[in-house]
Amino acid sequence: MANELILIIEDDPSSRKLLRDTLQVAGYETIESPTAEIGLSLAEARRPALILMDIRLPGMSGVEALGRLRRDPAMRSVAVIAVTASVSGPQSELMKAGFDGLETKPVSIVGLLRKIRAALDHRPSAAATP
DSSP: OOSOEEEEEOSOHHHHHHHHHHHHHTTOEEEEESSHHHHHHHHHHHOOSEEEEOSSOSSSOHHHHHHHHHHSTTTTTSEEEEEESOOOSOHHHHHHTTOSEEEESSOOHHHHHHHHHHHHHHSOOGGGOO
16 A cells, blocks of 8 residues: 555654655655654554654653553554664564564665565554454
8 A cells, every 4th residue: 555654753863864765765654753752642643554663762662652552442553663773682572562573773674664564464454453
């Protein structure tokens, strides 16, 4: 599907720009946030199809923000991919936290686009979520 909305939650301006430019060239619509708190508000207001979430963010961490998203019945069907340079423990810990995928920095553009497409294709639609 074209023009799916992706929310980028990333505090580093250069990383945000790289993700935005890559996604827009690939045909996705994007919105951005430098913090998890602002990102959660944007997610609630705009209902993105997918969120790219940094783990280390100022204030609330990406893992905590994911927990809040997963507790909200209206947001449970949103795919969330962790994009981080800081994988301190096993990658499986991030997946156990509820992320739909993981992309480590430096980002592989081709790999990230594949993960995004796979996550979008495999998440239930919001309408199908009870």
